[in-house]
Every structure is written in structure tokens, then in C-alpha cells.
Amino acid sequence: MCGIVAAVAQRDVAPLLIAGLKALEYRGYDSSGVAVLDRGTIRRVRAKGKVREMEALYLADPLPGGTGIAHTRWATHGVPNEANAHPHIAGRVAIVHNGIIENYVSLRAELQAGGHVFTSETDTEVMAALIDRHIGQGMKLREAVLATVRELEGAYAIAVISSDEPDRVVGARRGAPLLVGVGIGENFLGSDAQALIQVTNRMIYLDEDDVVEITRDSVQVYGLDGMPVERAVHESELSTDAVERGEYRHYMQKEIFEQPRAVADTLEARIGPHGVLPNIFGIDSGALLQATRGLHIVACGTSYHAGLVAKYWIEEYARLPVAVEVASEYRYRETVVPEGTLFVAISQSGETADTLAAMRESRRRGYLGTLAICNVPESSVVREADLKLMTRAGPEIGVASTKAFTTQLAGLALLTLELARRHGLDDDRYAALCAELQRLPRAIGEALQMEPAIIELAADFIQRQHALFLGRGVQYPVALEGALKLKEISYIHAEAYAAGELKHGPLALVDENMPVVAVAPNGPLLDKLKSNLQEVRARGGRLIVFADGAAGMDDMAGSGTMLRVESGGSFIAPAVFTVPLQLLAYHVAVLRGTDVDQPRNLAKSVTVE
Structure with missing residues (x-):
């Protein structure tokens, strides 16, 4: 779930790499780092935390050089700290890696027996050491990467540089995304097009087991057998505006x-x-x-x-x-x-x-x-x-x-x-x-107009530690999604149940401190849901009911809250009723002061098992 950026250019690449990491930070944000080749020497800066922490260290001591790799990490092997942050260096090699190497324990033991001293807990450092060992046996960087990936079991996307060949980056992928950004007099690697759209919209999407070598003026892709293969260049439709936050x-x-x-x-x-x-x-x-x-x-x-x-x-x-x-x-x-x-x-x-x-x-x-x-x-x-x-x-x-x-x-x-x-x-x-x-786009637009009422409702959740979400029939998955959103970004423990299951256990949790959110569009199961909500009211639970104007719903929330949602019809209702639940989770998280876009311990694109 990490983010990879790499570049070979005639200009200093560190600012480009850091900008690419910022675009990828949603993929992982436990730590980050940059390594640049400067006159045949690998220089590196790493830091625990967000990219801005690493960037501050870089600005205090800039890294010049036209070849480099960078990474933002979501921890798998090893706790989030500077020692486990990428890039990892072994001898003349630096590497960044996304994925999990399943046989790293045996490879690590073999390397330790040969005298290698590891400085991190990661599986990634094993790859750096293997590549460096192969170079020491007389292989070029590309040959050493090919030899190494043939030994690996698991998933990886990697970008590698060597102080012996300061004008190139070698990448490889299996089970994790990696693509090439094709420029003019410069070329790039990235785990996502969003990292590269600032510098080029021409992309090559690598296939499984591809190995690629980039220099300033060339891109060549190889199969696992070392033979050249052709991969098409695509023009990305992604725009820089699409990844800006705007207003x-x-x-x-x-x-x-x-x-x-x-x-x-x-x-x-x-x-x-x-x-x-x-x-x-x-x-x-x-x-x-x-x-x-x-x-x-x-x-x-x-x-x-x-x-x-x-x-x-x-x-x-x-x-x-x-x-x-x-x-x-x-x-x-x-x-x-x-x-x-x-x-x-x-x-x-x-x-x-x-x-x-x-x-x-x-x-x-x-x-x-x-x-x-x-x-x-x-x-x-x-x-x-x-x-x-x-x-x-x-x-x-x-x-x-x-x-x-x-x-x-x-x-x-x-x-x-x-x-x-x-x-x-x-x-x-x-x-x-x-x-x-x-009619669905219009119905969602109308649901978004509920935001002022949702903001007012969100204030009631600030001190809550638990919440229940209820739905019946096709609205049960909507309740599941609403609970997931609330727990993801507000850190309130939230669970969803098919409302008919309330009396089979969850009702024991209901008291005056437990908000119970119900998704209640009109339909054949509405009367059944009303009975379930009465069970909550009888136990003093705080009801928040999202309904679409069905008869008899006006007083269903009792001393709680009822908000009207214009569903647009029973078929599209699941999508429409999702919107106020998204707004509720968002505004509760804002009021609780959490990191809405980058909640703790999570990452966007889950590319590890």
C-alpha cells in the first residue's frame, strides 16, 4: 500500500519526487523517504510520519542529483520508524518497495550467514542486499534485479538505483502496480499515475513480471527471461485539477x-x-x-x-x-x-x-x-x-x-x-x-442539500464512543457502509445490524448513551422496521431516523431526530440514503478533530494481502 516515485532527468529530481509522494500520500503515510544519486554517491533522507516531516529535513539539507527514488510507507514488516522507512540501502544499492515478500525470512537468514548486517526489520532490505550481492558478482544493475526477482516469492513493485550506474533506474512488478511516465529528456516510475501527472501524461502500464530500465533518453521493458518486450504508451486522461482539493x-x-x-x-x-x-x-x-x-x-x-x-x-x-x-x-x-x-x-x-x-x-x-x-x-x-x-x-x-x-x-x-x-x-x-x-444523479444532488441539518446532528456524536446502524432488506448493506464510514474516520466504534437481529443480542447495548441510526425508506419492510425502532425507544436509545416521508414516520424518532430523504424510488434508494450517512461520518470526524483524509492505520489502495 506504499507509494513509489522514481526519476531520471537532467534537472534535480528531489523536488519532483517529493511532489509525487504528496500526491500518493493517501496510499500510506507512516513514514517517507527520498534517495538521490549525487556524483556517484547515494544520499538519503527519511522520516517517520507524513511527507511534510521528511520534506522539512530535505529543505534543511537539499539533495542535488538527477537520478532518484522515493517512497511513502504503510507499515507491514516492522513498526513505523525511520530505520524501517524506505529507501533502504545495501552497499551500492538503494531500493523502494511496495508489497510483501513471503520468503524473506529464509533469504534474510542466508544473507546473515554470509555476513550481511541488517539495519531494519523489513522484507525490503533483503532485496537490496540480494541485488548488491549480485552486482558484486559482476552483474549490471538490470541483470542483478532480474536475478533477484527470480528468487522472490510474494508481491512486489520496486524501483532500484545503484551508485555504479548513476544514470538509470530499474523497476519490476509482480502483484503490485508500477508504471512508467514517459517524458522528454527525462523518464519516471510510479505506483500510480497521480504521482506522475505533474510531469507527464504519457504512461506505460507494466504487466506482471515485467522489469523495466529507464534512463533520461530511453525506456526498455524486459520479461522475466531477460528478453526485451514491447508495451504500449497511453495518454492518461487524468488532470492535475482532478487531484486538487479546491474550495x-x-x-x-x-x-x-x-x-x-x-x-x-x-x-x-x-x-x-x-x-x-x-x-x-x-x-x-x-x-x-x-x-x-x-x-x-x-x-x-x-x-x-x-x-x-x-x-x-x-x-x-x-x-x-x-x-x-x-x-x-x-x-x-x-x-x-x-x-x-x-x-x-x-x-x-x-x-x-x-x-x-x-x-x-x-x-x-x-x-x-x-x-x-x-x-x-x-x-x-x-x-x-x-x-x-x-x-x-x-x-x-x-x-x-x-x-x-x-x-x-x-x-x-x-x-x-x-x-x-x-x-x-x-x-x-x-x-x-x-x-x-x-434520476439517480439528481436525487444524490438533492440529498447533499441535507448538509446543514447533518452538521447540526453531528454535534451530538462528539462525546459518543459507540453507535448502532440499522437497516432492513437492501438497506442493510447501506447501514453496514454507514457504520464503516463512521468508524474509519471518527474512531467511534460503530456496528451495523439487520434490524430484525436487534433482539438477538445488540439490544443489550442500547441505553441513553447509544445513538441508533436507522435507514428507513418506504417499502414492504417498513412496518417491520418500525417495530424494531420501538424496541430501541423502549430502552431509552437515542434514535436518528433517515426516512422518505412514509406514513407514520413523523414521530418515530421520539425524542431523537428524524431527517427526511427524498429517495427518488426504491431501486435507487440505497445509493441516495448512503449520502447523508457519508455526510454524518464526515462532519462527526471534523468536530472530533481527526485526520479525515488520512485516518490512522489505514491506507487507500490495499495492495498487500
């Missing part, structure tokens, strides 16, 4: 308010007056979707919650069985795959390690095919899937996902409609659902 206090707030546009972009040219347009999941996708007899949806975190919503939708409207599973669990059990089952992977980044590994494992298990719903067109999940749908959310910098979730729901709604049409949904119902989905 908003935090990226998360900006991204919450970008949702009407992001959802509209996701639906654009994919649904029209007569329904979902053909082949939006890929050329000739129709035959595969027609043959689909069930779905397995695999995802992590917020994307998993989106998958749970889709289960309700697809089973109701398309009448196909759906199983939804956490990716980290899916990989390690034997699943039963009925004939005609489509595997669906949902990921914001497209590089989520567990989701990517699960999709690769699905190839062995005999699925009908794979579909990726993702926000990053060049990501590994997208490139390896048979079918794909881009969510068009744009860059999401805040660690707590917001617009990625609602755009995933928009994409899954399109999938639901396409499957439903192909599997017998009547024309009138299909047309009504399509019209409802087209």
Missing part, C-alpha cells in the same frame, strides 16, 4: 459533493430512453450475460457492501442466485461453482491484492467468465477480466471511499438491468427501473 476543507468532502457528476458520468452513454445500451460491458458481452445462471461477487471493504446491494437487486429483478464474498476469505476455501456462474470482481483501484488474487484463482475454478467493475481503466483487475465496466468516479484521494461506492452501485444497477432484461423481466417494469436509475 473544500478535505478531499473526502470534495468527493462526497462530486457524486452527482461521477454517477452521471458512469451512466452516460450506457443507458438511454429505451434502456441499457448494448455491449457496455465489452464487445460481444451479450452472449456471456445471456448464458449467466448465477453470480459470485467478490470484493473488499466498501466494494463488498456494494456487492451486497447488488445481491438484493439481481435476485429480485433478474431472478438469478447471487453469492457475495469477502475476497480475503474466498481464496482460502473451496467454493462450489454451479454451471453458468459469472465471477464479478469489484475494486476501486483495480489493484486490491485480495480481489486480484481471487479473480486469478477463479480461473482455476471453472466460472463462465469474469467481470470487473472498477474505477481505473489500466489496472490489473480490468486488464485481466473478460468483461469490464469503468465506474468513471475520477481520482478518489480520501481513504474513506465515497464516490467510488455510489458509482459502483450505478455500475451494478446497469448490470442488474441488463441481466433482468435478458432473464425475463417484463418490459414495463424494466422501463420504470431504467427511468428511475436515470
